[in-house]
Amino acid sequence: MFLQLFFIYCALMIVASGVLAISLRNPVHCVLMVLVLFFHMAGLYLTLNAEFLAAVQIIVYAGAVLVLYLFVLFLVNLREELHIDAFIPSPWLGRGIATGLALALLAVLPSFTPGSKGQWSVEAVREMTHTVVMGQEMYSTYLLPFEIAGLILLVALLGGLVLARREENSFEALTKEAISSGCACTQSKEVSQ
Amino acid sequence: MNIIMLLVWILILFAVVMLHVAYATYFERKIIGHMQVRVGPMRVGWHGLLQPIADGVKSFFKEDIIPENADKPTFLAAPIICLVAMMTSLAVLPFAKGWVLADIDIGLLFIFAMSSLASYGVVLAGWASNSKYSFLGGLRSMAQVISYEISMGLSLVGVMLMAGSLNLTQIVEAQGDSFLGMYLMPQCIGFFVFFISMLAETNRVPFDLPEAETELVSGYSTEYSGMRYAIFFMAEYIGMMVMASIATICYLGGWNGPFEVALFPPFWFVLKVYLFMFLFIWIRATLPRYRYDQLMDLGWKLLIPLALANIVLTACFRAILA
Numbered sequence: 001m002f003l004q005l006f007f008i009y010c011a012l013m014i015v016a017s018g019v020l021a022i023s024l025r026n027p028v029h030c031v032l033m034v035l036v037l038f039f040h041m042a043g044l045y046l047t048l049n050a051e052f053l054a055a056v057q058i059i060v061y062a063g064a065v066l067v068l069y070l071f072v073l074f075l076v077n078l079r080e081e082l083h084i085d086a087f088i089p090s091p092w093l094g095r096g097i098a099t100g101l102a103l104a105l106l107a108v109l110p111s112f113t114p115g116s117k118g119q120w121s122v123e124a125v126r127e128m129t130h131t132v133v134m135g136q137e138m139y140s141t142y143l144l145p146f147e148i149a150g151l152i153l154l155v156a157l158l159g160g161l162v163l164a165r166r167e168e169n170s171f172e173a174l175t176k177e178a179i180s181s182g183c184a185c186t187q188s189k190e191v192s193q
Numbered sequence: 194m195n196i197i198m199l200l201v202w203i204l205i206l207f208a209v210v211m212l213h214v215a216y217a218t219y220f221e222r223k224i225i226g227h228m229q230v231r232v233g234p235m236r237v238g239w240h241g242l243l244q245p246i247a248d249g250v251k252s253f254f255k256e257d258i259i260p261e262n263a264d265k266p267t268f269l270a271a272p273i274i275c276l277v278a279m280m281t282s283l284a285v286l287p288f289a290k291g292w293v294l295a296d297i298d299i300g301l302l303f304i305f306a307m308s309s310l311a312s313y314g315v316v317l318a319g320w321a322s323n324s325k326y327s328f329l330g331g332l333r334s335m336a337q338v339i340s341y342e343i344s345m346g347l348s349l350v351g352v353m354l355m356a357g358s359l360n361l362t363q364i365v366e367a368q369g370d371s372f373l374g375m376y377l378m379p380q381c382i383g384f385f386v387f388f389i390s391m392l393a394e395t396n397r398v399p400f401d402l403p404e405a406e407t408e409l410v411s412g413y414s415t416e417y418s419g420m421r422y423a424i425f426f427m428a429e430y431i432g433m434m435v436m437a438s439i440a441t442i443c444y445l446g447g448w449n450g451p452f453e454v455a456l457f458p459p460f461w462f463v464l465k466v467y468l469f470m471f472l473f474i475w476i477r478a479t480l481p482r483y484r485y486d487q488l489m490d491l492g493w494k495l496l497i498p499l500a501l502a503n504i505v506l507t508a509c510f511r512a513i514l515a
Contacts, residue, residue, distance in 0.1 A: 028267070028320060035313065055302035063309025063342065067335055070316060074332060129298045131359060 007047055010040040027073050031066060038062045049122065052131040202294060203284075210283060214430040215245035221474045228478040255419035260323060263416065267321035272417065272424035275314030279431040282307040286438050287362045289448040289458035300361035301353065304439060305346055308394060311432065312338040315396075315403065315413050318425070322416035330412025333485070334403035337393055340492040341400075345390035347500035351383040351507040352376055352443045365447030375446040379510075382503040384444045386496050391436045393492065395429065398477040402485055437469035438462075 014037055021033035038061045045054035088094045125133050138146055219234065219241065226233025234241030259268060285300040287293040297303060312335055319331015353359060355376060356367035368374045377384055393400040404412030414425045441447060441462060450461030483491070 026264075028264075028317075032267070032317075051297065051299050052302070055299045055306050058306035059302065059309055059346075063306065063312075064339060067309075067312065067316070067339060071332075071335065074320065074328075131298060 003047055006043065010043045010047070013037075013040045014044075028070065031069050031073065034069075035062055035066055038066065049126060050130055052134055199294070206283060206294065207280075210280075210431060210434070211427070213434065214427050215249060217430050217433070217470060218248070218426075219245045220470065221477075224471065224474045225478045228475075249423070252423040253420055257419045257421060258416075260416050262323045264321040264323070267317050268416075269421075271314045271318035271321060272421045272428070273314075274317065275311050275428035276424050276431070278307045278311040278314065279428045279435060282435050283431070285361060286435070287365060287442065287447065288462050290362075292448075292459060293362060296360065296362055299359050301349060301359045301364070301439075301443075304435065305342070308432070308435070309338070309342055311428065314425075314428065318417070319413040322413070324416050326410045326415045327413050330403045330405075330409045330415070333409075334396060334413060337396070337400065337403065337488065337492075340489060341390045341393040341496075344386055344492060344496035344500050345394060347497065347504060348383040348386035348390065349439075349443060350500075350504050351380045354504070354507045354511055355379065361442050361447075365442055365449065368446045368449070370446070370449040372451075375444065377444045380444060380503070380507070382499055382506070384440075386500045386503065387440065387444070389491070389496060391440060392473070392476065393488070395432045395436055395473075397433070397473055399480040399483050400488060401482060402488060405482060433470065433473055434466065437466045437473070440469055441465040 017033045017036040017040070021030045021037065024030050024033060038057060042054040042057040045051070045057060086094075088097075120133060120137075222244075223233040223241070234244040237243040237247045259265060282304045284294040285297055285303050287296070315338075316331040316335040319327045319329075319334070322328070352364060356364040358364060358367065368376055392398075396403050403409075404414065409415070414422055417425060445465045448459055448462040450464075454460035
């Protein structure tokens with residue numbers, strides 16, 4: 001009973017904060033709404049006995065990823081809103097498509113059936129604690145996929161480093177150009193005056 | 194009935210921690226005073242013992258000023274986010290055997306999650322105040338907390354490997370009650386990294402750049418006044434206490450000591466926590482502040498590689514011995 005109430009509360013909050021995150025005007029408020037959303041996602045994981053996932057959800061998504069989003073928002077500092085022409089001309093067409101998609105999703109929902117049960121029953125997981133079970137499975141049965149995922153992340157990290165390096169070089173080249181062309185900044189100042 | 198008992202325990206813990214916070218400020222002012230050959234607070238009560246109470250009453254009755262162009266809901270919420278995140282992590286700390294509100298299996302991760310949330314309070318305070326000093330303080334604090342959270346998490350992985358658990362009670366029990374069982378010696382590299390990261394996480398000297406008075410007035414809390422400022426203050430001191438408790442639990446054997454104190458089981462725990470609090474204050478009284486680039490260099494180029502090396506070493510020893 002309590003679990004069900006908790007689930008309903010989390011689900012409602014996820015939907016509400018998700019809608020607010022895309023409808024609020026201030027980007028920082030939007031990020032805060034996403035923070036609330038992540039919190040309730042962690043709550044949902046807790047109802048599934050996945051406490052490790054819940055903690056990682058908060059540490060990684062709320063603690064690191066979202067903070068970096070905030071950082072970008074602060075550094076970009078949008079003073080005025082950008083207005084872009086809508087992809088779909090009439091808003092009602094978009095709303096119609098969205099409703100259609102939602103209805104299709106609801107229609108498919110009854111055909112959902114849980115898959116076959118693995119060797120870890122809920123009791124076995126609870127006895128050994130979720131974190132231990134997950135670690136054992138990940139580093140024995142699923143070692144290869146885990147390593148592949150690690151490699152892909154490493155490639156992304158190196159890619160980021162390479163991109164950052166290149167920018168630094170081009171900045172040096174730019175400053176050299178500026179020096180060789182005889183202080184471009186004073187010229188532009190004169191033009192603006 | 195169970196819930197009522199739990200509520201009573203929460204209230205007791207809350208009251209004790211709040212008194213602790215009040216007297217930690219007294220402790221700090223007295224120690225720094227004596228280190229600088231002054232006497233510290235003397236006027237209110239015997240040797241200034243009632244000074245924290247007077248401060249609390251004063252900040253409670255001060256006017257609560259909200260800047261005109263501040264983002265009001267965020268400005269009001271920021272100190273509360275800070276305090277709630279810090280207070281929540283108190284729930285998983287084992288003060289003595291069985292003296293813990295929630296003995297959960299992911300205790301250590303829970304503390305990380307809460308300390309990363311506390312940084313939101315600081316950065317939102319900086320942004321919502323709509324002041325340049327506050328904003329710069331908030332940005333600095335955010336960058337600092339993200340960088341040092343990594344090295345702190347990695348340094349504790351060694352402890353997790355040795356104890357084989359994330360449960361704080363089990364970590365203490367894995368160290369046994371002998372002097373050599375403490376993880377301080379086998380995890381000396383980890384402790385070194387953890388201690389420095391601990392200072393940076395709590396924004397203490399020599400890493401107090403977010404509230405560097407000489408350049409940023411008071412950093413993220415510049416625009417706050419009265420009770421809201423006091424809430425930031427409380428959050429900072431509770432943060433210090435939580436970090437000191439984690440250091441005690443993970444490296445100094447928690448509540449275990451040379452002999453048991455039957456009347457007051459958390460005796461050794463409190464003593465060790467106050468040892469760390471004293472270290473915090475001692476460092477504040479002696480060391481100058483780091484420069485910002487030095488802070489980032491130290492975190493990324495020294496502490497994180499050291500913590501990674503510590504993980505590899507610990508894992509190798511575990512594999513050989515097991």
